[in-house]
Amino acid sequence: MKKRRNLILTLAALILFGGFLYYAQHTFNPYILRILNLCAVFTIFAVTFNLIFGYTGQFSLGHAGFAAVGAYVAALLTMSAAQKSANFFLKPIISPLANVEIPFLPALLLAGLFASVVGSLVAWPALRLRGDYLAIATLGFSEIIRILLVNLQPITNGALGLKGIPSYTNLYWSWGAALVCIFIIKSLINTSYGRAMSAIRDDEVAAEALGVSLFKHKMMAFAVSAFFVGVAGALMANLISTIDPKVFLFFLTYQIVGITVMGGMGSLTGSTIAAILYTVFLEALRPIESPFTIGPLNIPGIPGMRMVLFSILLLTVILFYRRGLMGTNEFSWDWLIGLFHRKDTALAAPTGGAEK
Amino acid sequence: MTFDQLLQNLANGISLGALYALIAIGYTMVYGILRLINFAHGDIVMIGAYAAFYGVAMFILPWWISFPLAILLTTGLGMIIERVAYRPLREYxxxxLFTSAVAVSFLLENLANVIFGGRPKAFERPAFMNEMITIGNTQVVSYTPFIIITAVVLFGGLLYIVNRTKVGMAMRALSKDIEATGLMGINTDRIILFSFMLGSALAAAGGILWATKFPQINPWMGVMPGLKAFIAAVLGGIGNITGAVIGGFLLGLTEIMVVAFFPSLSGYRDAFAYTILILLLLFRPTGIMGEMQAEKV
Structure with a gap:
């Protein structure tokens, strides 16, 4: 009964959301669309980080590197031959890549696949390490990827980056990918694999003693995460249309960690909300940086001020809402309906309910 | 490569290593006690350099007043950060704690960007650091020996404090077991604050010396040295002060020497540190001087 109701509600919400996307794509101006797309990209980043850290307990700081792999793969596969030759004027691009141009969907999937392979390759040695050592090693790998991007000029165009990547990303692609990502990760968490991952997070030694294969499950978390991070990177590349290795400095990883912690470790809902809030908030603060007038007062813009406010906000959330916005709670229809009924308000009933 | 070039590179590597080591000590002390990777430490380095810069350029102080004053100011900042951003989260x-450190790091960088401006500023060396010293056929600018000597003096002072004084003993006790140390009647909060103080002071000194070696300062100048110094701390065995010094020198020398011998690899210079780090972590995860820790169930 409840299950069916939830399913219907989910479908209804999805249709509504689809309708909103359709409306938005056709009426909103490019600036707002760009922000909405970025929201989806950061949602994927945060949700995947949550899978690795919040659910599996592996402190990985490799997100920027995986995103870079996805972004470059997609960019090189979708750019036209003419664009490529215009970009690579210092050193020509190696021959098989020069003429490749494929549609967006296979490019996205290949970007994810590449990132996933790189993620697994990184995870393979790194997973012998624990805690902070894992964090440092993955951060190191991520930086090595970036340095390779700078130096492998015939493939990546080095520090100059790639310009004129076709802007294929629209709301359907970005939010479609985000929804698929959330759905798959949510489903994964509810399988026996997901339970094993949580066991590893809570106590590695005990989990191993109970017969959980540490390597297999950690690897799975890394491969799945890296796949979607790669897809998100690809979406980002085809959205902002200009990428260079500097985009994927470890600042990106820090931002993702910040977003995920703000949303709540172990809550996909929290990650989604925090990612959207973060992106919108940063844009909403943009006016501070340009001059404005209040009555007789003429206030000069302060460039860089919004990042200051953002850091203060992040610090405040961490210091005063220590479990993040959602803690480990998830959105579910039962919770929403319970809110209206005011009885048995089972906050975060882990019913595996509809996850939008 | 001629012998003279080798000597020159050696001097260069040692002075770079000394800088890494100075910064690495702050990371290692904080990690040893709180198990916190204090990512804001690199930005303390930057603040130290800016404070010294403004002391000389704006308040027209002589360097021997401006530099110690900058160290003092930065030390105060380090203490405030510990008190506001880290202490309330210690039980969580x-x-x-890590995210808090990242947030503080963002805050310092962007505040510096707003207050000092994003454009790089030219840090003026005191005149006596600009002289050319010629020994045989080897030439070094006098800031190189100055950096090395200052660093060695500071290491000596630090080792004295840690190994020979009561506070130092309390610090060593804290890194073994915070709770038990508290039960012995030691005010753990104060000792932790003191470690942050020491670490920040050394970072500020490192920042000022960094600016004399690479006289271009900008709000993000602390990021790379910070990361490298952190790697040095891990190389030496994080939590171990002697290890951090050894790791710092090792990293500085390696970076300079590999580029000196294989100039074609210079684009990959920043990658060496990470490669060494990952290899070391795989084969000896606790670093050169670190102690193996048995796993408890």
Whole structure:
């Protein structure tokens, strides 16, 4: 009964959301669309980080590197031959890549696949390490990827980056990918694999003693995460249309960690909300940086001020809402309906309910 | 490569290593006690350099007043950060502490960007650091020996404090067991604050010396040295002060020497540190001087 109701509600919400996307794509101006797309990209980043850290307990700081792999793969596969030759004027691009141009969907999937392979390759040695050592090693790998991007000029165009990547990303692609990502990760968490991952997070030694294969499950978390991070990177590349290795400095990883912690470790809902809030908030603060007038007062813009406010906000959330916005709670229809009924308000009933 | 070039590179590597080591000590002390990767430490380095810069350029102080004053100011800042951003989170999961450090790092960088401006500023060396010293056929600018000598003096002072004084003993006790140390009647909060103080002072000194070696300062100048110094701390065995010094020198020398011998690899210079780090972590995860820790169930 409840299950069916939830399913219907989910479908209804999805249709509504689809309708909103359709409306938005056709009426909103490019600036707002760009922000909405970025929201989806950061949602994927945060949700995947949550899978690795919040659910599996592996402190990985490799997100920027995986995103870079996805972004470059997609960019090189979708750019036209003419664009490529215009970009690579210092050193020509190696021959098989020069003429490749494929549609967006296979490019996205290949970007994810590449990132996933790189993620697994990184995870393979790194997973012998624990805690902070894992964090440092993955951060190191991520930086090595970036340095390779700078130096492998015939493939990546080095520090100059790639310009004129076709802007294929629209709301359907970005939010479609985000929804698929959330759905798959949510489903994964509810399988026996997901339970094993949580066991590893809570106590590695005990989990191993109970017969959980540490390597297999950690690897799975890394491969799945890296796949979607790669897809998100690809979406980002085809959205902002200009990428260079500097985009994927470890600042990106820090931002993702910040977003995920703000949303709540172990809550996909929290990650989604925090990612959207973060992106919108940063844009909403943009006016501070340009001059404005209040009555007789003429206030000069302060460039860089919004990042200051953002850091203060992040610090405040961490210091005063220590479990993040959602803690480990998830959105579910039962919770929403319970809110209206005011009885048995089972906050975060882990019913595996509809996850939008 | 001629012998003279080798000597020159050696001097260069040692002075770079000394800088890494100075910064690495702050990381290692904080990690040893709180198990916190203090990512804001690199930005303390930057603040130290800016304070010294403004002391000389704006308040027209002589360097021997401006530099110590900058160290003092930065030390105060380090203490405030510990008190405001780290102490309230000590009982919480370590990811919170880590994120707090990241937030503080963002805050310092962007505040510096707003207040000091994003454009790089030219740091003026005191005149006596600009002289050319010629020994045989080897030439070094006098800031190189100055950096090395200052660093060695500071290491000596630090080792004295840690190994020979009561506070130092309390610090060593804290890194073994915070709770038990508290039960012995030691004010753990104060000792932790003191470690942050020491670490920040050394970082500020490192920042000022860094600016004399690479006289271009900008709000993000602390990021790379910070990361490298952190790697040095891990190389030496994080939590171990002697290890951090050894790791710092090792990293500085390696970076300079590999580029000196294989100039074609210079684009990959920043990658060496990470490669060494990952290899070391795989084969000896606790670093050169670190102690193996048995796993408890």
């Amino acid at each position: 999961p370590r990811i919170n």
